[in-house]
Amino acid sequence: MNIGNLPFVVAALLVLFGLYTFLFKRNLIKLVIGITLIETGVNLFLVTLGYRTNGISPIYTFAPEAQKMVLPTPQALTLTSIVIGLATTALLLSFAVFIHRHYGTLDVRKVKELKG
Amino acid sequence: MRKALLLVIFLFVSAFLLLGVADMRSFGEPQIADMDDYYVAHAQGEVAVNNVVTAVVFDYRGFDTLGEATVLFAAVVGILALFRKPRKEER
């Protein structure tokens, strides 16, 4: 089946959903969800870049003979960026916990000590 | 006002990204892959591992992995710092 550029479109849509959430939602946790969505979109985009039609995973252990393999670099990059995403999400959520502790709310409109 | 501005930004970025997708090369057919072909062909000989991705992660691009480990370390240290117990006079 020919799916054309659908994977790229899906990645772009994920990024856009995330951006929408980031820009228009007022809850800190939802902002974090938005960022995570963008991250997922970017990771998906990276890993789709490496696909070669009918390629197998680039591992030689018990691999079928004489098959072309998909590109390994995007997989390595995606691994790196997933771990980075995990780290940033954990830190963001910790900040959210502390903001809740200090302000008693997660509403962006009420967390505005620093302005101007 | 603020919302309208954000909407303009959002629409702008949307158009930007979708334009990019439309202009992107077709899925599953990387045009230039000489670096990756090199990895696939030489990982077994140079690094002596069967898993090419591991060869890239820990050998050819090992420094990225060190950076990635550092990122995780920084997050753990940062979270430890946030949840630490402040001294009495600091509260």
Added chain:
Amino acid sequence: MKNEGMTVIVRTVTRFVYGMIILFGFYVIMHGHLTPGGGFQGGAVVASAFALLLVAFGSSGLKGHVNLHWLQSIEEVGALSFLALAFLGIGTAFFYNLLANSGGFLFGASVPAGPNAGVFAAGGLVPLMNWAVGLKVMTGISAVVIIMLIGSSKEETE
């Protein structure tokens, strides 16, 4: 949410499963140079066992079993040993894999070209780095999960 843990079904299943999850994590780390996986993935699998324990038994159930200072120290040792392994090759260049194809007993074997059944004792520094990173990731993520749970549950009780 009270951190009392979950129902007896979840607890019983967890008791059965968590050892296997940890074992599977170590398997993934150990065979990172042969099969899909590696230090990061295996470390995350092991950390998920800790997360499961936390969810099933609550933060009070973990008290006495896990020492946060130990986790932190192990993580630092993992990070330092990764850096040290990278420093080993500084005679040529940082990150130079001087053990690969050296013929020595420490992962120095060579690998036949093309698809094969896998040579465990090959890869030079790669399997060692897998272990260092695996150690670092499993303790790091476990520490994050535990700190965040304990820290945020303290807030509820205060």
Added chain:
Amino acid sequence: MTALTTHAPILLIALPLLGAFATPLVGKLGRGVRNTLIGLIVLAVAGLAALLAVDVFAASGVPTIYELGGGTFTFPLSGGQVPIRILFEVDGMSAFMGLIAALIALTGAFFSFSYWKERSGGNLYFSLFLMLTAGIFGMVLTGDMFNFFVFLEITSIAAASLVGFRIWRKQSQEAGFKVMAMYTLSGLFVLLAIGLLYGQYGHLNIATLANSIQGSLTDMIALGLLLTGLAMKAGAVPMHMWAPDAYGEAPAPMSAVLVANSQASLYGLFRILFTLFGVTISTGTMGWILIVLALLTIFVGVTMALIQSDLKRLVAFGAVSQIGYMLLGVGVGLAVMAARPEYGLVAMQGGIFHMLNDAACVGLLFFASGAVIQAAGTRDLNQMGGLGHQMKWTSIFFAIGAVALAGVPPFNGFASKFLIYEASFKLSPFLAVIAVLSSIMLLAVFVKAFQAAFLGPRSNASAHVSDPSPGMMLPMVALVLVIIVFGLFPGFFVDHIVTPAAKALWDGRDAYINAVLGG
């Protein structure tokens, strides 16, 4: 010695990382041992950065390459060689940024020893500081796009943790969340752009990408994403809302390091515009975009500084406005690059020289305001007053930093700003007028702050204050010396360290590519 020079780029990153990983463990042995270790590391790093800079500047335009993983770093291909491993490529600009980072890391570390002595979490503080330093060095030295992103994220996470380090202040947590969110967003933009470039050209090395870049629509989209992401991380208006919060809420020495971090992002922006894309884009348009960003940044930064009553936040807005001057200088250079008139290079020299001067002046201002706030126990300018009676030296240092930053002769800020005024006047007098007026306004802001904090009758806050301990005075004295020496002999420094850096961007693209691909 040669081995040390060869390995200097990696040691600049590996040593701080070693310190960062070891600090929490070593800290258990006691504060003295920990501080000795960190002091040795930052001293070694400063020495190595100087060594590397001497080496690179002596090579007159040929970048130094360090291959990670050794062995063969390139494989022959029809029509040249292609790198397969991560490379460090250090040209004049990278070495120059390394000097800035080393200066700030050195003074920041020694200032912190005294500044954070009585507070909690010292081990974690220094661990994060060293990771931030390593990340800045990584960003400026690397020659690989994805590696750049990884270091960008290291600085993001370490910086955000440091911004939120005062956990008892709720503003600090708010700033931390904001910084982390904006940094993550900027990092993701950069990563998306890297993905686009990789998808097209199958490489991640900057030199290889620069060699094969076409300037297609996808490339332009990648450029837009990179520009947005890096300008956001550098704190340029209109993506600046995190910057004053971050500079204002971070511990004082870390605010200085954060400024160096913003400058490293600017470096990334310049590297991408000049080296990665270079002639394939219409440099005039991009230059004018930078100029517009610069004018906005200068104007908003200065006007917002005018209305602050929080000393640290006031300095923070001053720091934001200075990012604009760097953008202005380099933007003017980029705008006229196609025609290559003489004043383009002068503008770039001014913009790049101003990075170093800004790091020194803003660093000094943050250190001094940190000392003042710690002594007076308040950040509010209205509650201060008369502090100058007891804190003589600190007030003198603050004054020197302020007038130097505002561009008053004979200090170093004047030297670099004069080059920017001169060159931007030749492009359009309007630019120079705005730049000069904003500088005067900045001076007014600092005069007001100085008057409110240090002059006037003694207030309650000034009852028991005194100059800080020698541990905090020494780094300030070092920065004052830098400011005065650079102000007295600007010609020497422009010739010997700024010109190689400016030339590396201005006409170093071919040398950068050839050093890797062997032209």
